[in-house]
Amino acid sequence: MSGERHVKLFKNGRSQAVRIPREFELPGEDAIIRKDGNRLIVEPTTALSLAAYLATLEPIDDELGPIEDPAAEPVDF
Numbered sequence: 316m317s318g319e320r321h322v323k324l325f326k327n328g329r330s331q332a333v334r335i336p337r338e339f340e341l342p343g344e345d346a347i348i349r350k351d352g353n354r355l356i357v358e359p360t361t362a363l364s365l366a367a368y369l370a371t372l373e374p375i376d377d378e379l380g381p382i383e384d385p386a387a388e389p390v391d392f
């Protein structure tokens with residue numbers, strides 16, 4: 316794989332865009348872009364597991380009242 320390739324910039328609505336050549340394709344459908352001086356760096360995002368995502372959430376301090384637990388109704392099979 317080549318380390319660099321010239322590409323054309325174009326407008327997509329009010330945004331500037333660049334078509335990423337096949338040899339530079341990123342996995343998934345999302346990416347992170349950041350600016351470092353005059354350089355734009357595009358990196359793939361890593362999918363979070365459910366446990367990792369839940370760890371990013373703020374705890375809920377709300378008090379939950381008692382939960383009603385009625386008896387199950389009989390079922391005929």
